[in-house]
Amino acid sequence: MSKAFSIFGSSSRPQLGPFEQKLLQEIWSLGSATVRELVADGKIHQAYTTVLTTVHRLYKKGLLDRAAEGRAFRYTPRHTAEELQRVTALESIRQLLGSGDASAMPLSYLVEALSAHDAQLLDELQRLVERKRRELRDQEKTREQH
Amino acid sequence: MFALRGIAVSLTCFVLLYCLLSALVAIVWRPLRFLHVAQQSVADLLFELRILPLLASVIITFALVVPSFRLLEPRSHREGMGAMPLALGVCALLLIACGCCRVIAAQTRSTRMVKRWLEGARALKTNAGAAIIFQSQGEAPPLTLVGVRKPRVLVSESTVALLSNQELQIALKHELQHMKSRDNLKKLIFRFCPFPGMARLESAWLQAAELAADDAAVSNLCDAVDLAAALVKLSRLVPVEVAPVCAAGFVAGSLSKRVAQLLAWDEASKERRVRVRTWFVVPLVVATSLLTTIAYGPVLAVTHEVTEWFVR
Numbered sequence: 001m002s003k004a005f006s007i008f009g010s011s012s013r014p015q016l017g018p019f020e021q022k023l024l025q026e027i028w029s030l031g032s033a034t035v036r037e038l039v040a041d042g043k044i045h046q047a048y049t050t051v052l053t054t055v056h057r058l059y060k061k062g063l064l065d066r067a068a069e070g071r072a073f074r075y076t077p078r079h080t081a082e083e084l085q086r087v088t089a090l091e092s093i094r095q096l097l098g099s100g101d102a103s104a105m106p107l108s109y110l111v112e113a114l115s116a117h118d119a120q121l122l123d124e125l126q127r128l129v130e131r132k133r134r135e136l137r138d139q140e141k142t143r144e145q146h
Numbered sequence: 147m148f149a150l151r152g153i154a155v156s157l158t159c160f161v162l163l164y165c166l167l168s169a170l171v172a173i174v175w176r177p178l179r180f181l182h183v184a185q186q187s188v189a190d191l192l193f194e195l196r197i198l199p200l201l202a203s204v205i206i207t208f209a210l211v212v213p214s215f216r217l218l219e220p221r222s223h224r225e226g227m228g229a230m231p232l233a234l235g236v237c238a239l240l241l242i243a244c245g246c247c248r249v250i251a252a253q254t255r256s257t258r259m260v261k262r263w264l265e266g267a268r269a270l271k272t273n274a275g276a277a278i279i280f281q282s283q284g285e286a287p288p289l290t291l292v293g294v295r296k297p298r299v300l301v302s303e304s305t306v307a308l309l310s311n312q313e314l315q316i317a318l319k320h321e322l323q324h325m326k327s328r329d330n331l332k333k334l335i336f337r338f339c340p341f342p343g344m345a346r347l348e349s350a351w352l353q354a355a356e357l358a359a360d361d362a363a364v365s366n367l368c369d370a371v372d373l374a375a376a377l378v379k380l381s382r383l384v385p386v387e388v389a390p391v392c393a394a395g396f397v398a399g400s401l402s403k404r405v406a407q408l409l410a411w412d413e414a415s416k417e418r419r420v421r422v423r424t425w426f427v428v429p430l431v432v433a434t435s436l437l438t439t440i441a442y443g444p445v446l447a448v449t450h451e452v453t454e455w456f457v458r
Binding site: 122125133 | 367368371374375378381382401402405409
């Protein structure tokens, strides 16, 4: 996990392309696989060499572990899907906070988003209070009429 | 050496009792939140439970540990002192020093902030009270009760402008209820007895204290709606700085819960709610004191046996 953090922590964080994501999903579903097994599975419609290169790239990015199996390698995911999601989310927030000339600006966006949520709650409570007030006024009017 | 040993043993007993009782309280307080009694009683019970470890350990130390050591410990100069009572004695002193520092820091910060908030403030004439309510200028919080010895209610200019007269009166009544309950003093007492895991109990007490002040301030449904409206309006004002410990802000606790309770206000249900009176504890205290007085000798002997174990 530490390696994944160090990858995501660097400023030049490698992004996962669509094919890399697809391969990773496939290896997660299989548990572990060799390149030949991935191609033979039938869900990946790419040449053997393309799959080999992409899997090797995932290994280099620290997302896969590998163990020699005959003349090939067996690849296993280093993290679960949930772990990767968590790290990606953390990295997104870190990037957001670290971006821009004014470092406080992204934080102000977060505060704004939270304030918007609070404002919604306050609007809802305000509506409830107003409704109760109207009910009270109506009751008083009815009482006066009687 | 005898006196030093006595102090070390007493402090050891104090710190052990305090930690044991605090840990127990931190575990067992939760069911109290669901009691179907008046909110003031819930707040009182939570407060009493929070200070029980400190109170009980002080009473037991002074009523049993110190006399048992003085009366039953032989005044021998040869008997040494173990490492455990020494270490625990130091822990107790650190705990007391930490509590004192927290109280002094909180009080100093509060005094400094209140002094600043009161600059240029003028006394506000209201129906709720006189000479204790001030309209402040500048960066003061919207509406808050500040101070322990000489509590005052501070109202900001924006609050006066934002609230209708009825809303302001009922909001002030809420703050005056905090003053009546001495909630700022209670907060300061919490600072004196720190223990990990007590934050949730303190937060539950704060919530109960807010609901209790709401409950006490309101006497009919119109008041309840006015208080709810004031609460929602003042929640939109963002405080400029964090309020000090010795302050009871109007906007505190769970806003949704408070508004829900106010809008569902019902005179009949308020009257039906049971108040747990403190005098229920009096017979229990009298019985315990009586039993201790009758069996004081044997109790002291047992206490001495236990303290001897620490010294060894």
